Amino acid sequence: MNFKVGDRVHVTKLDGGKVDFYATLSDFNSRNDITDLVNCTNRSLEGVGVYLPNDEDFGPDKEDYYTLATDEEDSEPVEVQYIESENKVELDNHYIVEVKKGLYIQDVSSNYYYFQFTKNIKNARIYEHKESINRHAELVDGRIVSIKRHIEV
Known part of the structure; x- marks a missing residue:
């Protein structure tokens, strides 16, 4: 998986614990193995560092895991319901x-x-x-x- 700064991700594992929130990847460190999370849907986790995929601690069975967000944004039109009544x-x-x-x-x-x-x-x-x-x-x-x-x- 290749991620870049500004990618919106769905975080499902953080520091070895199961989580479920969305965030945006911020600056990558000089070794390109850690990034910070910003614009988190869980505000208490704002600014937390996570491992990038090229680090041994990244993965579904490791410390940190996330995927590109695909289901957070609304891509379907709004459903409108009408009431048929003169009153x-x-x-x-x-x-x-x-x-x-x-x-x-x-x-x-x-x-x-x-x-x-x-x-x-x-x-x-x-x-x-x-x-x-x-x-x-x-x-x-x-x-x-x-x-x-x-x-x-």
Whole structure:
């Protein structure tokens, strides 16, 4: 596997322990065997060093392991559902944060150190104002998705 600075990776093993988060590879050291992780979906691991594939400690059964991220970004169009009713009222736009395809923020602690995620979009945290969502999306390296809601009267 050949990686380069700026590659987005899916980290599944770190320091010998199983993990599951996404990060971007930063500067490679002079021996080209270690790189730092930045823009991590798990902010507590920001700046952590990991072995590159040419090091003996890299691999699924070793200290560190990651692959190129292929499933984090949304590559499919948004599915739109319509309500067929003459008595429908469209509510103002609302927003949710999608961390990766099919994974959404469900809850956030008041100090932003704890995020809870859900795969069920019905349980996703709904934000009424786009300005209030920016910090949360930034912290988890997620994207803001605009949703429209309707009610039938």
